[in-house]
Amino acid sequence: MSPLGHLRWVIPEGFIPSESLPGAGRPLISHEAACMINAGDRDARVELMIYFTDREPVGPYRVTVAARRTLHLRFNKLKDPAAVPLDTDYAWVITSDVPIVVQHTRLDSRCSGLALLSTIAFPA
Amino acid sequence: MSPLGHLRWVIPEGFIPSESLPGAGRPLISHEAACMINAGDRDARVELMIYFTDREPVGPYRVTVAARRTLHLRFNKLKDPAAVPLDTDYAWVITSDVPIVVQHTRLDSRCSGLALLSTIAFPA
Amino acid sequence: MSPLGHLRWVIPEGFIPSESLPGAGRPLISHEAACMINAGDRDARVELMIYFTDREPVGPYRVTVAARRTLHLRFNKLKDPAAVPLDTDYAWVITSDVPIVVQHTRLDSRCSGLALLSTIAFPA
């Protein structure tokens, strides 16, 4: 299949709650993800910049989305150049060297039960 | 009404939880759906490819969305060429031979209560 | 402000649960809404067609969104030409004679607590 999507994607609404369901394992810990698909035949080199309310952007974070693969990247696990702070408003911009499609999802398990939100990111 | 929509639609964020509310019947079992509308006067032959994190894509899955009809296709029921694995990150691309519109919805009933997410898919 | 938006909007994923929280009043009854804004200076005459899985579309339903007003139209209250069936997959297409913007929201209170989903409709 030919490459499909865009090279730059934006999400203004980032926030990772520091609390989760008591005893929650990895799947149910409060988290946020950038879900990417690279339907083309060349690996995608992806760079992620994180924007804040009151200081300069941090990044780039670098990941590869292999050809014909998806990557659901949890922000909770980003460490280099810096961990993403919890309980903090942020936003992000993803740049890829080949077309990809990006969707944003948050799972919030601060209270009993789960809450989910998701949207296709904005192709800029 | 004239056909409306696009021929190719993408969702990067697929995931079907294996757990559900105890005793949940079909409506409340954790599931994921591609909801399609074909507002035109010709049946839509639709092909679905599923992408994974660590192996080659699987498909095509084939369904028909009849003229002037909607189809809310649950991924849980796809069997040919292979069932969609649970608790596994995936992504999907839908291709139709006539214009359709596609929306992605997940119902997650792993914990007490429900969580829902939904977004119009990305028209590629 | 000049008119803004599109003349035709599509949502493939309609479903109104028949159950709600015990004792729920109007705000918390399970429902689905097409939320419309008409930012222009002429009233919008809006027609809504509802599509089903296994029978011909029903409509048009007609509403007016006045100039410089919003209307959050609950599908539960549509009666003419026919009520929207509960627990039934459907889809909808909205046509307006002046530009509007449309967003789809569902509140599901079948289980303890609430679940919400929302997306901007697809501008066709």
Place this chain on the structure above:
Amino acid sequence: MSPLGHLRWVIPEGFIPSESLPGAGRPLISHEAACMINAGDRDARVELMIYFTDREPVGPYRVTVAARRTLHLRFNKLKDPAAVPLDTDYAWVITSDVPIVVQHTRLDSRCSGLALLSTIAFPA
């Protein structure tokens, strides 16, 4: 990075529940937010108009999103020229003098647990 986004954004579906989880602190109080990112190098002067079902629009509300910053603006805190009424259907249009990207999120904690919805706003 060069500016990215649009100058005008629309959300038809505004609603702030007046009730929240008993004892909820700021993060868990029912609220609605317009999340904005200004990835460019010039501050964004942003104006927000709020539309209602049965009266003239109110505004403009004015905020600044600094260069290379995000702002998650809670509607609950808008006061000038008027507070946003609770339990009331509304809609909003944002206009910026430089490109930004806007996402809409609601947190509803009226019942036990949370419900979330989110979507990229409509770029008009």
